[in-house]
Amino acid sequence: MRYPFPTGKNDFIQGNEAIARAAILAGCRFYAGYPITPASEIFEAMALYMPLVDGVSIQMEDEIGSIAAIIGASWAGAKAMTATSGPGFSLMQENLGYAVMTETPIVVVNMMRGGPSTGQPTLPAQGDIMQSIWGTHGDHMLIVLSPSTVQEAFDFTIRAFNLAEKYRTPVVLLGDAEIAHMRERVYIPHPDDVEVINRKLPESEEEHKLPFGDPHGDGIPPMPIFGRGYRTYVTGLTHDEIGHPKTVEAEIHERLIKRIYGKILGHREDIISYEEFELEDADVAIVSTGIVSRSAIRAVKMLREKGVKAGLLKLHTVWPFDFDMIEELAERVRKIYVPEMNLGQLYHLVKEGADGKAEVELIPKIGGEVHTPMEIAEKVVG
């Protein structure tokens, strides 16, 4: 397999380009999208690369069409991705829920810009954190990853595909306009060095017949490929293990939804990822995710120079959320600060986790600029 970009070496590319290349190395061979600032370069790269790796890149009529197309492609056996920004992500919500309900592995990239509505198309924001978790209706569970560098955008894209395949679930990669467009050194590994996970396929007649069963007890049903084996019924309606609609039986609905919750929450330790910086002896902690984490690392260094024992917990996974870890942190520190580029979203999760064991203060910023390190440090000093 020849790749249409150099591998096994450093490159200097935009976050969007890194996401496209990572998707291809993770095995993505179907992309459907609708252009939108600041995510369009992902589509541009996919349009260029896909024909060169025997994949397909298609422009759909809108964003809900795009996510519908990748759901279909996934059932046909392809690893599939779409990318958008706030307005398009809103349009995708219905089918994001469909992907949860039908347990379809897909990767949806949302490069956040200022909102609501069309808002500030070219400027970064983090206003879609809650939407990425709870945007679609009904009880549902999915995975949300949030990179802070171009290297993380690359690495987390590969991880997004692996988690989607492993847990048969949609995964949202939540970036922002800053990461989308900044160019940065990124190591593009040799394809042999990339860990690629593929979905479980049915291995027996029984498994083929029960595409929504739980034959291995891990909550993750093997996923058949359309056209190979039996006819498979896929519906967003509540369904039994065969896939047939069963819309009024309480126990069937409960069993299905609880399995979908359980296959993610039961594997939290595998899914949740974070990084600690100067946290061991910290007196005050900063909890952040995405681009703001980089300002926060700098702020911690500045605060340490001034003798303030500050530390950072940088979340790579936004959902599922490790409430217990935050509670343990709250027991160790005097105060937790949450800088984010919105008027308070991650803050509420941290506050719930801290459970009153430490004071939690929001450092909000909107308008299109990332917090400066000084803005965070000054708030912490008080």
Place this chain on the structure above:
Amino acid sequence: MRKEVLFSGFGGQGVILAGVILGRAAAVYEDLYAVQTQAYGPESRGGASMAGVVISDEPIDYPKVMAPDYAVLFSQEAYNKYIHSMRKGGTVVVEEELVPSRDTAAEKSLKVYALPLTELAEQTTGLSLTMNILTLGLLVEATGIVGREAIERAVLDAVPKGTEELNLKALHRGFEIGARIRDGES
């Protein structure tokens, strides 16, 4: 070693490309860490334009330029906006024809090289638009941010096919001028 470089001017002068090439030289050909951010108006030409490049021998936390160690200012607007944000003792390259009004007080604490860069580019290659590449050569040679070979390779990666020789000519002229500046002859 964190070094911050700022390029600013108006759209069409190749300000952002200059930043991309410098970042690429550092990240790909010098094995340093580098990040390039940018800001520009909605216009494709004529609007204010800025590229920031941060280069370091360790992973870069805050990716934006806070107080530039080096700045290249191609317009009066860019000069007015950024001359006061420089780190003390920083180096500034100014397109003197396009920056008629200068702040001598602010320049006292800086190393300032004011040159008719557009004209120099035109003399060298016959094309004023090679000014950004000439200036890159000048900046790199005068300051040693990255090596000659690294910037040369990054220029070759970035410029359109068929214009390699032209751009190298501009870059090499920049090296010459930069060397003279560095050695205090200009």
